Amino acid sequence: MSKKEDKSLIVGLDIGTSKVVVIVGEVDMDGAIEVVGVGSHPSRGLKKGVVVNIESTVQSIQHALSEAECMAGCRIHSAYTGISGSHIRGLNSHGVTAIKSQEVTPEDVERVIEAARVVAIPADQKILHILPQEFIIDHQEGIQDPVGMSGVRLEARVHIVTGAVSAAQNIVKCVQRCGLEVDDIILQQLASSRAVLNPDEKELGVCLLDLGGGTSDLAVFTHGAISHTSVIPIAGDQVTNDIAVAFRTPTQSAEEIKIRQACCLKHLTGPDERIDVASVGDRAARSFSRYDLAEVVEPRYAEFFEFAQKELQRSGFENLIAAGIVLTGGSAKMEGVVELAEDVFHMPVRLGLPHDVTGMEELVRNPAYATAVGLLLFGNENRPLRVGPISRAGRKGLWTRMKSWFQGNF
Ligand SMILES: Nc1ncnc2c1ncn2[C@@H]1O[C@H](COP(=O)(O)OP(=O)(O)OP(=O)(O)O)[C@@H](O)[C@H]1O
Ligand SMILES: [Mg+2]
Secondary structure, three states, rough: OOOOOOOEEEEEEEEOOOOOEEEEEOOOOOOOEEEEEEEEEEEOEOOEEEEEEEHHHHHHHHHHHHHHHHHHHHOEEEEEEOOOOOOOEEEEEEEEEEEOOEOOOHHHHHHHHHOOOOOOOOOOOOEEEEEEEEEEEEOOEEEOOOOEEEEEEEEEEEEEEEEHHHHHHHHHHHHHHHHOOOEEEEEHHHHHHHHHHHHHHHHHEEEEEEEOOOOEEEEEOOOOOOEEEEEOOOOHHHHHHHHHOOOOOOOOHHHHHHHOOOOOOOOHHHOOOOEOOOOOOOOOEEEEEEHHHHHHHHHHHHHHHHHHHHHHHHHHHHHHHOOOOOEEEOOOOEEHHHHHHHHHOOOEEEOOOOOOOOHHHHHHHHHHHHHHHHHHHHHHHOOOOOOOOOOOOOOOOOHHHHHHHHHOOO
């Protein structure tokens, strides 16, 4: 039985390519979240953000889950979880409806959003999110909350995110196999954006780049609303692989060298900084300079940023992000990453750490936890009133849910 039966708890479960993280938050009367438990375990069953081995994924989730339950002193029954992978598509759409009684009602808003979601989607994809960007009443643009306003014609601009049905089903299958229910499946970069971006940045225009292990997830915000999302299937694992190949060392040792000693800018390394590299088989370890290591890492990181830059150019929002780029995710912890990104993008770049939650800050203020913290925040802002602590509750109306996305500047 749950020890914290009288408290309102919320759980974020980030099933990443490198690690599974469970974060348990306690929500107070004002909606503020205090982290009371964290569990993390290496992830074995994913490739490039997608579940490829259910058994291994279930085991990783179970380990992270019991660690978080133990720390929080509670039993977890359900969680908000994320989704990523190259099957994710983002598109902008537009809907129009007549305002029935000259004053916009929540039903009018639901109707206009329903109209905007009528787009051709392949049969193997499902809609994950419909995120309102703005409403237009009788050609008056830029309206965020149209309910109660007068007019005859209501239009909505929305960003629609779709994903492969099978990928979502496999996530649900893994979570259910661990005895949990899925509260909602949220696009990972949407969650990370909630955790690391400020409302001012979203208003001014900003691009979030979550550099993980298997995927680099991108989200662009302009005028306070989401404008573009995409997933680039290349990230930190590629760097580890490059190091393993270049220095002929096992992957595990390449990963350790990368995390402890790598730098993605050659000119930041000193000429006599040395690293010992294990060899494969029975051969003796060898010594290299940190400069040699940076020579392998720098071009790959530059390539990540060039891919992201091309994606930004393709989206048409490159010139609308005055607040620049915010980097997060485990691979954003690499030394020199902000400087290199500034060189490539020619824009201001900062490192985004999760904020807006209290408790266990030394553990949680880590770019690798941006998605997990974001799942808590996003889930909390969009969840219906709960009866029990972590019980599943009924769905909110479409508009109520959309409205809270808006209030969260989504
Ligand atoms: N200090 C560090 N310096 C450089 N890279 C690091 C550091 N710490 C972790 N990483 C790298 O970050 C990556 C994992 O990032 P993260 O935990 O955000 O991934 P994930 O969420 O599990 O995966 P994904 O989001 O791609 O599915 C790994 O490639 C790891 O090597
Ligand atoms: Mg991730």
